[in-house]
Amino acid sequence: MAAMKKTIIRSGLETLYFSGAYQMLRPFVAGVGAILTLHHVRPPRPELFQPNRLLEVTPEFLDKVLIDLRRSELDLVSLDEMHRRLVEGDFQRRFVCITIDDGYRDTLQWAYPILRRHQAPFTVYIPTSFPDRLGELWWLVLEAVVARNEAVHVALDGRDETLRCGSVAEKRDVFDRLYVWLRSLASEAELRRVVHALAVQHQVDVAAFCDELCMSWDELTALAADPRVTIGAHTVNHVMLAKVSEEQARTEMDMSRTVIESTLGVRPAHLSYPVGDKTSAAAREFRIANDLGFKTAVTTRPGVLFGSHRDCLMALPRISLNGEHQQLRYVRVLLSGAATAMWNGFRRVDAA
Numbered sequence: 001m002a003a004m005k006k007t008i009i010r011s012g013l014e015t016l017y018f019s020g021a022y023q024m025l026r027p028f029v030a031g032v033g034a035i036l037t038l039h040h041v042r043p044p045r046p047e048l049f050q051p052n053r054l055l056e057v058t059p060e061f062l063d064k065v066l067i068d069l070r071r072s073e074l075d076l077v078s079l080d081e082m083h084r085r086l087v088e089g090d091f092q093r094r095f096v097c098i099t100i101d102d103g104y105r106d107t108l109q110w111a112y113p114i115l116r117r118h119q120a121p122f123t124v125y126i127p128t129s130f131p132d133r134l135g136e137l138w139w140l141v142l143e144a145v146v147a148r149n150e151a152v153h154v155a156l157d158g159r160d161e162t163l164r165c166g167s168v169a170e171k172r173d174v175f176d177r178l179y180v181w182l183r184s185l186a187s188e189a190e191l192r193r194v195v196h197a198l199a200v201q202h203q204v205d206v207a208a209f210c211d212e213l214c215m216s217w218d219e220l221t222a223l224a225a226d227p228r229v230t231i232g233a234h235t236v237n238h239v240m241l242a243k244v245s246e247e248q249a250r251t252e253m254d255m256s257r258t259v260i261e262s263t264l265g266v267r268p269a270h271l272s273y274p275v276g277d278k279t280s281a282a283a284r285e286f287r288i289a290n291d292l293g294f295k296t297a298v299t300t301r302p303g304v305l306f307g308s309h310r311d312c313l314m315a316l317p318r319i320s321l322n323g324e325h326q327q328l329r330y331v332r333v334l335l336s337g338a339a340t341a342m343w344n345g346f347r348r349v350d351a352a
């Protein structure tokens, strides 16, 4: 399933590129700018089983993208500048914002030196439980459970099951099945309960991922000292906000901003909804973010920005630099707006 989706996306991007269709479509679909999403930036790893690989690109690829952007007509701007241009309708030049979610240590180690060399402003969205060392990176716990075992024991919808995962192919299948099922659960609490049970049963240390992979407050302080760096909020516990109560969603958004302000001395004006698809952030979350006074909030709904996004600053789309598709030509097609226009049925704004 995941493999098929990958192939469909790739062939769509290839077709748009090699047919030249993306250049013909560009005047109609390119909009005024775009926000790029990154997660991990680090050297490639040899493991065959890497189900979360779509969330990481190599330093070489990021460097190539930046060289290409710097040669283009696009301005690289901060989120504050993007906000100004949208609100004032200043669209003389197209722009790109770079955003990095979650605050992994590789942001500091690998992404930052490249971004600094290209003098590129960028934003890092921090879930405060990660530097507080209380975060649960459940998608990595799931990966570890499947990677380290020949079989996974899990209560699937109340039925005890043993899923064999000795081979790489089986591991991919079992991960996909469990991931899709976990994401389909109605509440975040239920998801966390299942992942906790898996971790205990298969002796995976949940806390270890934060320690090993995420920046500490000291590291974040060093990063935040660069005037080109914007620190954004990404909730406290990295929860899918649509899957918690309204009160909890509000607290998650508001509290993360307060914690960042008290530790780094800057109050985040920009928010990224964790996971960020339609099942994680929708009308209720957009309203709360607006009530809380954020200047902008980003989703992971795919798309470029149009002038009309000034009316829905709490539901901005982004373009992910996907680790499965690390080709410059795909980035060009994505920034042209052609691919996302087709995925979105040529609808420009989707803020429902």
Ligand SMILES: [Zn+2]
Pocket: 101, 102, 234, 238, 274, 275
């Ligand atoms: Zn995130």
